[in-house]
Amino acid sequence: MRLLLMLLLECLLFTLLVTESFARRLPGFSPAKVLDFGAGTGSAFWALREVWPRSLEKVNLVEPSQSMQRAGQSLMQGPKDLPLIHSYNSIQALNKDISKSEREHDLVIASYVLGEVPSLQDRITIVRQLWDLTRDVLVLVEPGTPQGSSIISQMRSHILWMEKRKSRKYEARKSKDTNKETSKDLVTLRSGVHIVAPCPHEGRCPLENSGKYCHFVQRLQRTTSQRAYKRSKSEPLRGFEDEKFSFVAFRRGERPRERWPLDGMKFDTLKEQHAKRNPEDLEIDYEDLLRLQAEAEVEPCKKEDLVNYESDEVQDDTVDSDKDQEKGEEETIPADLGGGWGRIIFSPVRRGRQVAMDVCRSIKRDGSEGSFQHLVFTRSKNPTLHRLAKKSLWGDLWPF
Structure with a gap:
């Protein structure tokens, strides 16, 4: 049972991370009807309930294993207050x-299941069935291995190709039909698809045939049970593990x-920024400086009776101000679904006063x-973007 809970926890964290990543790109998205294919013990349901606690009304779970269904039902x-399952x-x-008429779902998820299907043709059949059941968003998740990333890339290419072919047929029929009623029916035909995350475009994957594969990393804290199951005799086990996913x-x-x-933004170099500084801001008030130095020389009262505890928290105003500033920057420049936001692939490298990163962009x-x-x-050359790059992490968005 403990091993089952460990697997549930890992799947829950990955699904939660993925759902939060595209939920930030879709602030108005609130799924009411959800389908979880290959649900297992229902880990995706708990992640969805964490991200959208009020919008879920009906959840359909597809799981062929009866033992997994019983384990999920027991959890x-x-x-209380669960949606209809x-x-x-x-x-x-x-x-x-x-x-x-009721088969379509606002959100369809297939997490860590396509890799268990041995045939590529069977995977394509399953994904096409899931896409037909999707009204709005379809999410596919696999392990961050070369095989898992290849499966995601194949399914990505197939759905994009399928929708492009449908769009071409739609345009051809639209140009031939002159009947207004037929044109209205064609307008209601669902066509087109775009990728919410992680890709910033619908073109061919730039990493194909490059020897690299698209994946992301999440650091997980190991529990006591995990350390007991995974400990090695030769080397001590770390308190965390970096799990990869695609x-x-x-x-x-x-x-x-x-x-x-x-668009339309011009960034000054460091010399240009220094040249634009106001000379008055560089003046020093020596009276205030001497007063501050005198106050610093006064010996503070000794507090020998105070005892420090591990639960004592030290508040840092600078950290809070930085967080507030970052929050303000995020609010002023929202990451919309346009093609102007790239995705940082792999970890940025910081060397001295320069930052290097690999970005997939449109x-x-x-x-x-x-x-x-x-x-x-x-x-x-660009202190503004350099400061932004220093704070960036693997998987973050990057503006263009």
Whole structure:
């Protein structure tokens, strides 16, 4: 049972991280009806409940293993105010039980399940079935290994190709049909798809045939049970582990045409910033300086009776101010779904006064083509972006 809870916890953390990543890109997205394919013990449900606690109304779980279904049901017996939950053995059983008009879900998730399907053709069939059941967003998650990343890349390419073919057929039929009623029917035809995360474009993956694979890392704190199961006799076990994962989140419809965040912005070099400084700001009030030095020389009262405890917290005003400043910057420059936001792949390298990073970005305004670029920022040439790059992490968005 403890091993089962460990697996549930790891899957929960990965799914929670993925859902939070695309939920930030979709602030108005609140799924009411959700499908979890390969649900296992229902870890995705708990992650969704954490991100959208009030919007969930109905959750359909597809899990062929009866033991997994029983384990998931036992975990869901305690909490109250749960949405309506149904379990099915297969997609076919779900389609038989639900009418065709009610089969679409606001959010469909398939987490750590496609890698268990041995055939590529079977994976494509499953993903196409899941896409047909998707009204808005489809999320696929696999382990961050070369095989898992390859599966995500293959499914990404297939859905994009499938929707492009549908769009071409739609345009061809639209140009031939002159009947207004037929044109209205074509308008209601669902066509188009864009990627919410992690890709900033719908073009061919720039990492294909490059020897690298797209994945991300999440550091997890190991519990006592995990240390007991995974401990090694030769080396002491660390208190954490870095788990890798690959994912992609699709959304129906074309990518929004948003203004790129750095359009029209000009950044000064360090010399230009120094030249623009106000001379009055550099003046020193020596009277205030002497007064502060005199106050610093006064010996403070000794507090020998005070005892320090580990629970004592030290508040740092500078840290809080930095956090407030970062929060303010995030609010002033929201990360929209336009093609102007790239994704940092792999960990940025900080050497001296320069920061180097690899970024997957869109090179066209409509997001139809992307590239993988190596960027280097120095403090002397662009102190603004250099300061931003120093705070960036693997998987963060980067403005263009």
